[in-house]
Amino acid sequence: MTTSTHETRIDVDPEVPLVRITREFDAPPAKVFRAHTDPELVAQWLGPRGLEMTIDHYDCRTGGSYRYLHRQGEEEYGFHGCFHEVRPDKLIVQTFTFEGMPEGVALEKLVLEDLGGGRTRLTSTSLVDSFADRDAFVASGMEVGVREGYERLDEVLARG
Template sequence: MSDLTVIVEPGRHDIVVTRSFDAPRDVVYKAMTEPEYLARWWGLKESETVIDRADVRPGGSWRFVERMPDGQEHGFHGVVHDAVAPERFVWTFEYEGMPGHVCLETTTLEERDGRTLYTSVTVFQTVEDREGMVQSGMEYGLRQSMEALDELLATMA
């Protein structure tokens, strides 16, 4: 059973997500930052994720395209502000369908007894932007992605 926690406090500009994984943090970091692994867990189950680029280093950039069964494509991109393997990475996140609404995600990975605690803090420009993300079904998609990441990690560890 997943221990996914999504914290959305009223009036704040952030969303805090935590979850643990049964894998060492260097393996979790690799799965979360390397293109060959990202495409296998990121996005909805019914979609195909294409990794256009994933240059996870300070000054690098990333772009993923989620292809839906009906042919629609949803692009997401950002720039990497910080990356310290296997401890953390910080990048911007922007949905190409709503340009100009950029948030900053800080992901940290802490190893605890052979498991990894994942914490993501996403800060939005406005409370309204944050509410829009929540209303978009973010938690539903996040849950699917985290479950797929769990399955991938079981094959890597």
């Protein structure tokens, strides 16, 4: 297990029901993008440690969709959504639904910024219907999954 030297910032917007995640990676945008779009790589890092991930389908292209499961023992958590816009090495816009709360759909935008020197800044925003939904999203343990997932992504990126 690698300990990252980069902070994962998770901020809630006081004006709109939005969560913003900012994180830097020691890899160029093309590698970070590939780790978000290649299902074999996604399965290696997305989510917290200790959960097994199974991908039902993952078609990361404009108009594509995805569904995956996280399992821990007998517990199973399903997630699905659609990719609305995918621009290589720069942008992914998608919906995100936790199947345990199917009425709560988030609109997510992931932007990759080339910092030079083989480094990338990732900024991800998740917009939901209400402040209550946003607060429930944050309270659900999402923070642990995001931080551990990005630590795992550092490990995937370091392996090349």
